[in-house]
Amino acid sequence: MKTKKTLILTGFFLIFSAILLFGNSIETIPGQIVVNPEVKKKFPIKSHHAELSFNCVHCHEGQGDDPEKFKTPGDEGCLSCHKDKQYLANRLKFMDPLKFSPHNSIHDGPTLYCDECHNEHKPSINMCSECHEHEINDKLWMKATP
């Protein structure tokens, strides 16, 4: 009886020490993916997602257990949370009368790939600026791509 108690206590002590040792530096995601601080720094997450305490697997689900070998998640990765392209278009409906919504433009409607503008680990861009440099860069039509 006594040894069992000691064992349990030792177990708790070990787990507690492990949390103290690694709790702040290494992130272990359910599913045994270990993300060390250098990797975290190499793939910074945008503030609008970081403040929600996202981890890598929120966007790189089912891509194996080596974080450095993750691949671009593509539209499905984003739409697993942001619903669908029509839903996103509706959220910027106030831009529709002049047809310059990035999510529902005069040319493409709600069909573009997210990564034509949004990046996660590097600054986003705005594909429309390829032709409408003045309107986009001077933010006449829309804000900078978050």
Ligand code: HEC
């Ligand atoms: C696990 C869920 C989840 C995934 C996956 C996800 N997002 Fe988000 N994202 C959110 C939530 C929640 C917010 C904050 C609330 C909101 O604005 O909808 C947000 C915010 C954003 C914002 C900022 C909104 C603003 O008001 O500035 C952008 C841009 C964005 N996400 C784009 C993307 C893109 C592009 C992808 C794919 C690479 C993606 N998100 C993947 C949940 C997610």
Ligand code: HEC
């Ligand atoms: C043509 C460029 C472009 C494409 C393609 C694009 N976005 Fe955006 N997105 C923007 C810009 C610019 C804004 C900021 C608009 C503003 O508020 O003026 C924005 C805003 C957002 C927001 C915040 C506004 C909101 O609805 O809450 C989210 C979330 C978002 N985008 C997600 C996505 C996702 C997911 C995709 C792919 C399905 C996508 N975007 C495709 C340029 C783009």
Ligand code: HEC
């Ligand atoms: C909100 C969604 C999101 C989260 C969270 C996220 N990523 Fe990404 N990841 C992306 C997108 C989108 C790309 C495509 C390139 C870009 O946008 O920067 C990408 C690309 C990558 C790539 C491929 C880079 C290349 O050039 O081929 C790696 C590796 C990666 N991410 C690792 C990570 C790691 C590690 C984490 C956790 C610390 C993480 N990602 C968290 C969305 C995300």
Ligand code: HEC
């Ligand atoms: C490959 C070049 C190209 C790209 C990329 C492009 N456009 Fe255009 N756009 C044009 C041309 C050409 C016209 C017609 C001539 C004009 O009016 O400038 C036009 C016209 C427009 C107009 C109506 C006329 C005006 O200038 O007021 C709007 C609004 C517009 N585009 C929005 C967008 C948006 C939003 C994007 C990004 C989703 C985009 N365009 C991407 C070439 C482009």
